[in-house]
Amino acid sequence: MTATPSSERTDRIVALIAPLMAHQRHKWAAQCQAYGVSMLHFQVLAILDADGPTPMSRLAEQLDVSFPNASGIVGRLEERGVVVRVHDETDRRMVLAQLTPEGNDMLRRVEETRMGHLRQLVEELTPDERATVLEALTLLAKAHDRYHTSHGEEHPGHAHGDATADLTSLRETKETAHS
Secondary structure: OOOOHHHHHHHHHHHHHHHHHHHHHHHHHHHHHHOOOOHHHHHHHHHHHHHOOEEHHHHHHHHOOOHHHHHHHHHHHHHHOOEEEEEOOOOOOOEEEEEOHHHHHHHHHHHHHHHHHHHHHHHOOOHHHHHHHHHHHHHHHHHHHHHHHHOOOOOOOOOOOOHHHHHHHHHHHHHHHOO
């Protein structure tokens, strides 16, 4: 069975993106090490950043670990001052894990480092190349939204903003530049 041109293109796109993502993953792991947290610990911070205060049972489920393991992980993060356990205001029996200001600051610094590296890569592009990449990534962001919406998933953050507005603005800018 031969691959369709569409699946061949998909495979080529993924093959081109994969080394960039691998390098980002390596940078992320190095940042974790620099801050003295494991990638699992960092995953907890990312979950708490995305979901806000989270019941310990749900955190254990999201990490795919037992409740006692989740408790130990959160305990180590509490020792570092980046997470705190609090009681739910409506049900005092429920214990929630939440980020501290120090945890938020750690996430912000790691993200700034990662984004700084991406910014350096983009700066290597010519203005026309940047416009082309912006258009392609705007389309990819729209596909991301469609996929997650059709699968009933939430995708908080929307770091890419309104992809349709971005694409329209980009096309207007290109038309003006080529007039």
